[in-house]
Structures are given as C-alpha cells and as structure tokens.
Amino acid sequence: MSLSNPVPLTILLVEDDEVDIMNVKRAFKKNNISNHLLVANNGVEALQLLRSGDGLVSKPKIVLLDLNMPKMGGIEFLKEIRQDPELNLLSVFVMTTSNEDGDKIDAFNLNVAGYILKPLSMDRFISAVSTLNSYWTLCEFPE
Template sequence: MSVGTSSQNNTKFLIVDDNNLDFEKITRSLARLKIENEILRAHDGIEALAILRNEVPDTLLKMPYIVLLDINMPRMSGIELLAEMRADSRLSSTPVFILTTSDHPDDIVNAHNFNVAGYIIKPVQKEQMLDALSALNVFWRLCEYPME
C-alpha cells in the first residue's frame, strides 16, 4: 500500500532525524503498516535543505513529498529548517509533520507558527509509533495537495 490517493501514490518521505534508533523505529513502523513509499533520510537541517533543494544528485526529490522532522538536531535544528523552508517559495507549502521528543511549549508554538501539518511527541512504545504513523497515513490519504 502507498500513502495517499491515486494522485499521491508517488509521495516520498523525507525523514529528518539524527537519531539512528528513532529513524529505525519510524521505518520499521512504516513497513509494518505496509506503507511502501520511497524514504529518504537527512541527519540534520542542513542535509535536509540540500535534499529538498535538489542539491544532492542521488536524492533528487520531486513533488509530492512529506517531511517527518525532528526538532533537536546538530548543525541546524528542526525549527531553523522550518524557517528556511517557509522562506523558500519552492518549499513553503511542503507538508511537514514534527515528530520529536520535545514537549517544550516554545517548540510547539514555534513549529505551529511555521504552519506545520502536525506536532507529535515521539512515542516510546512501538505500538504508539504505529498508531502515530497510521494516523498520519490516514491524514495524508484524505488530503489533496497540488502536484508539481
């Protein structure tokens, strides 16, 4: 199964997370949900921007895509990445879901100020991660986004 409607079944995931264990939890959960969309990974905001701006030849990313973004990362935080994305006309409407351990009120407010599609505190338990990603899958299937 792929995420999205027939017009969105080419949706690609960009997971931006420096934590290898969290990245593995996310990808395993997507596999358990039988979500077979292409997955790319960036370890921080700088690497993510290079991918999103097609500056990394082996990771050319065409619309539509969805970003799963951690907040706490080295070099460029998730909030800093959001600021860069929203200031770039090519990336400003990209759907971004925050998936982070941060429950700090400032992070939540800052993320929503950049029009994130959702803010999810990373679940600790495997089943909770499945529930969170399943909810994102349902959300994505019900929404329509313009094709590039």
C-alpha cells in the same frame, strides 16, 4: 469515472538518531506504507536534498521532522523552508522528544501540520504513523 492509482508521495524524514530512523522504517513496514522514504540527518542535509533534487524519485511533499539535531535544528529548518517559495508548501509533521510549549508554539507559528511527541511505545508509534498515513493518503497535493 475511473480512479487511477496515484504514485505514492515521497516522504522526507529529517532525523539524526539512528534508532528513531529504524523505528520509523519499522512503523512504515508494519503499516504496509509503500511511500518512498528519504532520510536526512539534519536540517542542512535536508535543505541540500530538497533544493538540489539530485536523484530524487519525486520531490517530497511531506516532511517528518525532529527538532533537536546538530548543524541545523528543526525550528531553524522550518524557518528556512517557509521563506523559500519552492519549499514553503511542504507539509511538515514534527516528531520530537520536546514537550516544551515554546517549541510547540514556534512549530505551529511556522505552519506545521502536526506535532507528535516521542518516545511513544512502539505500538503507539506504529498507530501514530498509521494515522499519518491515513491523512496523507486522503489529502490532495498540488503537482
């Protein structure tokens, strides 16, 4: 039996804060994560990118989602993708500053794969991203 190297999954980061975007990129680099990272600054941009597919290396299977964003927040984005037959199987990990039980309940009711609180220290954030990388490396996703 031969194991082929699978193509790394494309990951979509939906985040409006430039510092947080840089922190995610830094955590990817520190963990030697080679996945292609796309960035959208809000839910509207993310939906356009996911639905158009223009110029995508491959369609993202994983979304790292902030909840508090302009134009369309994370919960509203989750509701949209869960109602879309083309997008409803995306694995979504919330990465947010919101420690509100209502946000956690709303997110889990919309089938998020995990809910991670920011701000972690940079070391803890790098460790959290490493754990996420282990998860999505182990998981099998449908084509």
